Amino acid sequence: MEKAVKILVLNNEIEAKLLSEILKDNNIPHLIRSYYDLAYDGLFQKQAGWGHVEAPEAYREEITRIYSEMSENIQPE
Numbered sequence: 811m812e813k814a815v816k817i818l819v820l821n822n823e824i825e826a827k828l829l830s831e832i833l834k835d836n837n838i839p840h841l842i843r844s845y846y847d848l849a850y851d852g853l854f855q856k857q858a859g860w861g862h863v864e865a866p867e868a869y870r871e872e873i874t875r876i877y878s879e880m881s882e883n884i885q886p887e
Contacts, residue, residue, distance in 0.1 A: 842862075
């Protein structure tokens with residue numbers, strides 16, 4: 811895999827899992843990193859978001875598009 815860069819911040823674990831599955835289905839190389847740290851009992855997640863997606867820069871546009879479409883479809887009414 812090319813050098814991975816931070817693409818976007820995720821809000822929660824459900825969002826992370828859903829996005830990861832969609833990216834896998836589209837054969838997009840990625841890594842989900844959680845900000846959870848046992849020593850700080852999740853303090854960083856409360857301040858900075860649940861975690862983020864890393865991927866090669868070449869996939870940034872596609873990942874952000876997929877994330878936007880996914881987010882629109884899971885918004886409560």
